Amino acid sequence: MTSTPTSQFTGYAAAWIIVFVWSFWLVVSRIAENSGLTIYDLAALRYGLAAVVALPLCLYYKPWRGMGLGQMAVLSFILGPLYILCVFGGFLFAPAAHGGIFMNGMLPIFGIAIGIAVFGNRPGLRQAVGAVMILASAVVLVWDAAQISGDAVWVGDALFMVGALFFSVYVILSERWQLGAMQIIFCGTIINAVIYLPVWALFLPSGLADAPTGPLLLQAIYQGFVPNLAGLLLIAHASRRIGNANTSSILAAVPGMGAVLGALILGEGIGPIGIAALGILTLGLLISVRRRKPLTPPTPV
Structure with missing residues (x-):
């Protein structure tokens, strides 16, 4: 595709919009507890409302064609309730900023580790240097947050890192399997909605019936539609x-x-040491960028 000034402008605009979308999602997810909704409700909104939009598209495009049952099962699990409940659970313990730090920031670390352990891929010098900077800054950020917000923050950070591990596997598999956007939406949304929603309705604690209308609508719109579908x-x-x-x-x-x-x-504080570590982490992410176009674009939320 020939690049034009207009197409480049819309590309850069889309990238910066998604920065704000994902960053504001961190805040929305952090304040969800104050809405009376449980993390199980948030997962139900994520899968259920997105499925309403995705189902007609999937019936039209039939993305299951060309996918094996094993691929569908693995991808659905990786993007399933265990992944998203770890992410939402992290916001019960850690500040919103840590969601971005430990989910987005740890992706290169896990990507390198999986590449070495499973595929025998050795990272280049840039990726190794970036990974060391990210890891060092993450350790400092955990320590700094414990001084400001209390010792329980590490629990949220650990849950965020589990989410990042799940997403790192998804990124690798989506590239190796050359998955299309509709195949990802089908497995990540439709299949998980069919499996999770009955379990949620019958067995899991819910505050949906008593949630105030305003906060409920915010969570419904943002968790159900914005990062999942618009982000992709x-x-x-x-x-x-x-x-x-x-x-x-x-x-x-x-x-x-x-x-x-x-x-x-939210008024969440971060000390001078944390600010410096955040700068180092961002620089490490920039250094770690791989200079090639992937086969399918990932979406971390």
């Missing part, structure tokens, strides 16, 4: 228009933007 389309557009390297470089701003929004909207 925006990343796909940005990757096509400006390339994966430029898109990934812009998305490295998510941890920093999440920290800024957490401070402005």
Whole structure:
């Protein structure tokens, strides 16, 4: 596809919009507890409402064609309730900023570790240097948060890292299996809605009936539609228009933007040491960017 100034502008715009989308998602997820909703309700909104939009598209495009049952099962599990409940659970213990730091920030670390352990891929010098910077800054950020917010923060950070591990596997598999956007939506949304929603309705604690209308609508719109569906389309557009390297470089701003929004909207503090570590982490993410276009664009939320 020939690049034009207009197409480049829309690509950069899409990338920066998704930075704000993901960063604000951190804040929305952090305040969900105050709405009376449980993390199980948030997962139900994520799968159920997205499935309403995705079902007609999947019936039209039939994305299950060309996928084996094993592929569908693995991808659905990786993007399933265990993954998203770990993420939502992390916000019960840790600040919103840590969601961006430990989910987005740890992706290169887990990607390198999985590549070495499973595929025997050795990281290049850039990736190794970036990974060391990310890991060192993450350790400092955990320590700094414990001084400010209390010792329980590490529990949330650990849950975020489990979510990042799940997503790292998804990124690797989606690239190796050359999965299309509709195949990802089908497995991540439709299949999980069919499996999870009955379990949630019958067995899991819920505050949905008593939740105030305003907070409920915010969570419904944001968890159900914005990052899941709109995010995937925006990343796909940005990757096509400006390339994966430029898109990934812009998305490295998510941890920093999440920290800024957490401070402005939620009043979450971060000390001078934490600010310095966040800068090092962002630089490490930029260094770790792989200079090639992936086969399918990922979406980390």
